[in-house]
Amino acid sequence: MAHMAHYREAHPLPFVVTHWVNLVAMIFLIFTGFYIHYPLFGGVMTMARGLHIFCGIVLLINCVVRMVLAFFIKSAPAPGTRELVPDYKTWLPQRDNKHQLWAWISYYLFLRKEHPIAAKLGVPQKIVYLLIPLLIFFTGYTGFCLWGTTAGWPIFEVGLNFMGGAMKARILHYFMMWCFLAFMCIHVYLSLIEGVSPATLIFFWKETPGLVYDPETMNIVGFDGMGKEPDCGETFKSEERAVVDQARVVEHEAISTGDAQHNGFEK
Secondary structure, eight states: OOOBOBOGGGSOHHHHHHHHHHHHHHHHHHHHHHHHHSOOSSSOHHHHHHHHHHHHHHHHHHHHHHHHHTTTOEEOSSTTOOOOEEGGGGGSOOTTTTTOHHHHHHHHTTSOOSOOOOOSSOHHHHHHHHHHHHHHHHHHHHHHHHSTTTTTSHHHHHHHHHHTSHHHHHHHHHHHHHHHHHHHHHHHHHHSTTOSHHHHHHHHOOOBOEEEEETTTTEEEEEEOOOSSOOTTHHHHHHHHHHHHHHHHHHHHHHHHHHHHHHHHHO
16 A cells, blocks of 8 residues: 655654764663663773763653643644644644554454554553653653652652662663563664655654645645646556556446357357
8 A cells, every 4th residue: 555655844854863872872771771671791881871871861851842832833633744833732632543453453453454543642642641741750860760860859868768778779770671662673663664755854854755635635735746846646647547547448348248258148
């Protein structure tokens, strides 16, 4: 099946930057976290701890920046359109996909062949993406509870006592890392399930041709081949007419063949 066009309006440049920061910070956090937990070789523990703390702070700040920008920057509410809405609205239930939870789950489980035509973020994505900031903040909190510099601060000391001490806090912090790792694997898989176009947009801000979607009518209205000017659906309409004409030719040939056979029987 044809895919939606991927426009830069779906992911404005500031969001591309925050996505890169998230990726780099998480990768360093995971590798340094593994090393801190299982130091396979010596000599770099101090550097690993320092890098781990630095990347954790960067991830927390980046998360806050991304959340704030969602209220000030507009983005496309769906793939295949250049129309803009405040970005935070794309994270909330939308008219064109609030009823599609089971459709998306069925598609991801290979129980449904057709990709649901809907908003920029599928229903499962919205749910998970809204939980990710909570996961980041909780992981950061447990990290500060374990960091010697901040462990004695009242706000973290209370949490450390509530969790039952440093060992249990360390286990929770380590478990959060596995949650991040699982999320990243699933996120990459689902992002590439239909091709690399979504990835090239969010990483390299590269647009790709495809179907044009109208959020107002919630219908496919054309095809954008990424020419010098948007084709406003004319290419799509031409292709539609060609398919219809071809179907009519096939139908006419079938009728002609049937008539010929019928005349042959009569003779």
